[in-house]
Amino acid sequence: EVQLVESGGGLVQPGRSMKLSCAASGFTFSNYGMAWVRQAPTKGLEWVATISYDGSSTYYRDSVKGRFTISRDNAKSTLYLQMNSLRSEDTATYYCARAGYGYTFDYWGQGVMVIVSS
Amino acid sequence: DVQMTQSPYNLAASPGESVSINCKASKSISKYLAWFQQKPGKTNKLLIYDGSTLQSGIPSRFSGSGSGTDFTLTIRSLEPEDFGLYYCQQQNEYPLTFGSGTKLEIK
Numbered sequence: 001e002v003q004l005v006e007s008g009g010g011l012v013q014p015g016r017s018m019k020l021s022c023a024a025s026g027f028t029f030s031n032y033g034m035a036w037v038r039q040a041p042t043k044g045l046e047w048v049a050t051i052s053y054d055g056s057s058t059y060y061r062d063s064v065k066g067r068f069t070i071s072r073d074n075a076k077s078t079l080y081l082q083m084n085s086l087r088s089e090d091t092a093t094y095y096c097a098r099a100g101y102g103y104t105f106d107y108w109g110q111g112v113m114v115i116v117s118s
Numbered sequence: 119d120v121q122m123t124q125s126p127y128n129l130a131a132s133p134g135e136s137v138s139i140n141c142k143a144s145k146s147i148s149k150y151l152a153w154f155q156q157k158p159g160k161t162n163k164l165l166i167y168d169g170s171t172l173q174s175g176i177p178s179r180f181s182g183s184g185s186g187t188d189f190t191l192t193i194r195s196l197e198p199e200d201f202g203l204y205y206c207q208q209q210n211e212y213p214l215t216f217g218s219g220t221k222l223e224i225k
C-alpha cells in the first residue's frame with residue numbers, strides 16, 4: 001500500500017525557515033517524480049513544486065521560486081521541502097504527492113499544516 | 119499560466135442521481151486534464167486523468183470527457199460516499215493549475 005507521511009510543520013514567524021519531510025513507503029520511491037501541493041485555509045489546491053525521479057530536474061511556481069527548494073533522498077525514500085523567507089501567504093496545509101502519469105498526482109499524503117505568523 | 123474555471127461552485131443532489139461538473143481552461147490543454155476528489159479525513163483521490171482515463175480502482179460510475187478547453191466530470195448513480203469536494207487540474211504545462219473546486223452535497 002502506497003503511503004506518504006508528511007512531517008515538520010507548525011507555527012513559524014515571517015521571514016524564518018522551515019523544512020518539511022515526506023516519508024514514502026509501499027512503492028519504489030526512486031522510480032517516481034514527487035511533488036508538493038498546498039492548500040490555504042478555505043481555499044483550493046495550489047501546486048508548489050515537482051522533482052524528477054532522480055532529482056536532476058525541479059520545477060517551481062513563481063511565487064516560491066528562489067525561496068523554496070524541493071529535494072529528495074532516494075536511499076531514505078524521503079522527499080523534502082526547504083522553505084526560506086516565509087510569508088503569511090505561505091500559510092497552508094502542504095501535501096506530498098506522487099507524480100503519476102503525465103504531470104498529475106496519483107497518491108497524496110494527509111498533509112501538514114504550516115502557519116506563518118508573528 | 120493556464121487558468122482553470124470550474125462550475126458550478128456548489129451542487130446538491132440525491133443518491134441515485136447523476137451530476138456533471140465542468141472545467142474550462144483559458145487555453146487549449148489538449149486532453150490533459152485530471153479530476154480529484156477531496157474528503158475530510160481522507161487523502162485526496164485521483165479519479166480521472168488525460169481527460170477520460172479512469173484511475174485504477176475508481177468505480178465506473180465516474181467518467182470524464184472533453185478536450186481542448188472544455189471538460190466535464192460526470193458521476194452516474196451517486197453513492198453516499200461520493201459527496202465531497204471535486205477539483206480539476208490541467209496536466210499540460212507548468213505551472214500546473216487547479217480549478218477552484220466544486221462542493222457536491224447531499225440534497
